Every structure is written in C-alpha cells, then in structure tokens.
Amino acid sequence: MIKSEKPPVDPELKRRIDELIKYKGGGYNPEAVSDIIESALKLMTDVKDSGDVKVIQTAVRELRYAFKLFAPYAHKRKVTIFGSARTQPTKVEYQQAVEFGKKIADAGFMVITGAGGGIMHAGHEGAGLENSFGANIRLPWEQGANPVIQDDKKLITFKYFFTRKLIFIRHSDAIALFPGGFGTMDEGYEALTLMQTGKSQLMPLVLIDRPGGTYWKTWDKHIREHLLRDQLISPDDLNLYQITDDTDQAVKIISRFYRNFVSTRFVKELFVIRLKHAPSASAIEAMNEDFADIIVGPKIATIEATPEERADEDMIDLPRIAFGFNRRDYGRLRQLIDVLNAL
CATH class of the missing domain: 3.40.50.450 (Rossmann fold)
Incomplete structure (x- = not known):
C-alpha cells in the first residue's frame, strides 16, 4: 500500500500558526494543534460544500469538549x-x-x-x-x-x-x-x-x-x-x-x-502489556508455549518500560511483558489476558 507523504509546511504559514498558538498562551500538544490549524485552513480550497465543512466543524467541537470533560x-x-x-x-x-x-x-x-x-x-x-x-x-x-x-x-x-x-x-x-x-x-x-x-x-x-x-x-x-x-x-x-x-x-x-491487567500499547514491533504483578519465569515459559500461534518475532518476556513509554511518561513504574503479536488474533489475545489475570 502506498502511503501519501505529508507535504512540507510553508515556512511563513508555520511562523504565523506558531504566533497564533503563542498568542493564545500555548498549551498541550502544540505540534498536533498546529497540524489541525493547517488542515482547517485547507478546507477553504479542498471542501466546497458548506454542509461537509459543518460536519467537520461540529465533530471537532464535540470531541474537544468531551475530551475536556472526561479528563x-x-x-x-x-x-x-x-x-x-x-x-x-x-x-x-x-x-x-x-x-x-x-x-x-x-x-x-x-x-x-x-x-x-x-x-x-x-x-x-x-x-x-x-x-x-x-x-x-x-x-x-x-x-x-x-x-x-x-x-x-x-x-x-x-x-x-x-x-x-x-x-x-x-x-x-x-x-x-x-x-x-x-x-x-x-x-x-x-x-x-x-x-x-x-x-x-x-x-x-x-x-x-x-x-x-x-x-x-x-x-x-x-x-x-x-x-x-x-x-x-x-x-x-x-x-x-x-x-x-x-x-x-x-x-x-x-x-x-483488571485483577492484574492494566493496559496495552504497541511500541514498534513489540506489543506491550502493563500489569500490576509480573508473571514468574515458569509462567512466561508456559505462555510462550500455549500462545505460540499468535507470536511473531520476539517471544513473551518481561521488560522495562520502553524509551517511547518513558518519553510519554506512560505507566513507566508498572511491570510489563512484551512480545511480537501477529496483530490479528485478538480473541486469542483476550485468552492470554485471562491467563495473566489468573496468575
């Protein structure tokens, strides 16, 4: 599949967007917000139908407010x-x-x-x-x-x-x-x-x-x-x-x-599962044998928080395991989580 590359931002446009963000006092995720502003400006030439634009306008407003409320x-x-x-x-x-x-x-x-x-x-x-x-x-x-x-x-x-x-x-x-x-x-x-x-x-x-x-x-x-x-x-x-x-x-x-399971995250080729309690070496050996059908590449192993998780301050103090997941058999992955909760 061919992925479209994002065209470079006009330096003058970027400067003005950065000034606007600074004028509003800055805040969270300035790079992502800058990209949203750039995409919004493209609506003036890319989307003619006012009804289509209103869908985007309303969706962004609703999601922004909802995320703020739940935070x-x-x-x-x-x-x-x-x-x-x-x-x-x-x-x-x-x-x-x-x-x-x-x-x-x-x-x-x-x-x-x-x-x-x-x-x-x-x-x-x-x-x-x-x-x-x-x-x-x-x-x-x-x-x-x-x-x-x-x-x-x-x-x-x-x-x-x-x-x-x-x-x-x-x-x-x-x-x-x-x-x-x-x-x-x-x-x-x-x-x-x-x-x-x-x-x-x-x-x-x-x-x-x-x-x-x-x-x-x-x-x-x-x-x-x-x-x-x-x-x-x-x-x-x-x-x-x-x-x-x-x-x-x-x-x-x-x-x-949620007895032991906390959350999951993909980090490059690794599928990371954060836990409350780390499994024993014998339990990991058994899981590698029982769930070999969904492992592609690295086997199940305990790891420290990855650099990407540390950069995001993403549950870095929790124990975790990681392996190469085939990204297909989520029903089997659910069984693996059940095993982790039963340990």
Whole structure:
C-alpha cells in the first residue's frame, strides 16, 4: 500500500500558526494543534460544500469538549451501559440495570450511558449522580436527558452518533449490554468489531439477560449458527463477549479483567502489556508455549518500560511483558489476558 507523504509546511504559514498558538498562551500538544490549524485552513480550497465543512466543524467541537470533560476523571475506570430506552421501571431488566449500576459503582467504577430513559436511566439511578456520565444525542423528537443526569456537568449532548460512539468506546473500560433495539445491537457490534480488529483496547463485553431470559442466548445462537458456522468469524472471536443473567457475575467478570491487567500499547514491533504483578519465569515459559500461534518475532518476556513509554511518561513504574503479536488474533489475545489475570 502506498502511503501519501505529508507535504512540507510553508515556512511563513508555520511562523504565523506558531504566533497564533503563542498568542493564545500555548498549551498541550502544540505540534498536533498546529497540524489541525493547517488542515482547517485547507478546507477553504479542498471542501466546497458548506454542509461537509459543518460536519467537520461540529465533530471537532464535540470531541474537544468531551475530551475536556472526561479528563479530570481519567484515573477512574468506567463502564458503559447500553440497552433500550423503552424499558419501563416495572420491567425486570430495568431493575437489573439499577442493581448493576449500584454494584459496579460500589466496585469502584463510574458509569456512562446514553443519558436517556429506560436502561440508561436505570444505570444512572443505580450508580448515583456522582458516579455517572451522560452522552446524550439530539434526535428529531428531542431525546431529553433522564432526571438523574439532566442538570449535571458530566452530561454531553452530541449532534452526531459517530462522535458520541467514539467517546463511548474511547472512555470505556468495560461495556454492559442489556436487551435493546437497533441502537443496542449497533453499539454492541461496533464494540466487537473494534476489539476484533485491534482498533480499540480489549475490554470486558458483558451481555446481561433477565434471569432465565433468552434475549442474548438467542443472539449468541445466531452468531454461532450463521457467522461461526459459515466461517465469517473465527472460533476465538467468541472470547470477546460473555453472557450472564446474574448482575453479581457481570460485576465479577468486569472486575476480574483488571485483577492484574492494566493496559496495552504497541511500541514498534513489540506489543506491550502493563500489569500490576509480573508473571514468574515458569509462567512466561508456559505462555510462550500455549500462545505460540499468535507470536511473531520476539517471544513473551518481561521488560522495562520502553524509551517511547518513558518519553510519554506512560505507566513507566508498572511491570510489563512484551512480545511480537501477529496483530490479528485478538480473541486469542483476550485468552492470554485471562491467563495473566489468573496468575
């Protein structure tokens, strides 16, 4: 694949952009901001349609504001709850979502929902205002925010689904799906696709049924009898989600994922996994044998923080392992994380 090279910046334009950044007082990531300004100026000649320009304008504004809002809470893990806005408080699923919201907050997580009614309201009701974020969407019939979050500073209202969905995934450390309609299916499939392709961090994806319910079991049957049987996904992709009808079990699945695992990062050819506790030499030997199918190049080994991580001050004090990952089998990688958490 041919990669297009970025043309050199006009020295005079760069000088003026640098002056503008200095005039605004400087701040974080000046090189990236300079590039954004340069790209924005190119819109005047590259994009004629005003509607297209407004999409870019609104998307940048929404993302900037959302990242600013979430930044003070970056130290706390968050669980996004998806489910139907039509689920009434009398329904078992609503009561389960309230229970789950409370239990996951008690386990130390914050909760993000779409800020509407039904399951979204229930999740906020259980977690409480202090532990809740709302990512609302403007719809033709004006979906209002639920009473829990409607007057809180942690509520954002998006114009576009794509910016809203990016924020959901970007700031989630786990996803819990209750029964829902097209939107719930869309959000669940997107989360699976992003993890399957390595476009997001691996995280727990828990599908929560009502006790004895078959909503997600029927969905899982479709996945196995059509996608898997017809070889449209691999068997290991089934490791990317788990189904339960017990809110306590759902909380355990999420909490246990972070028992030892912290995060991952690619550094050149190395796939780095940051941990709370380093595995023993014998455990590493066993993992190299058991997961040889996903290793390309360097085998699994404990390492110090890489120069790139040190430059970014990226969790440099944590123990870590690294290896050459084939960048394809993320379902198997999820199994490796489960092994690391079980040590």
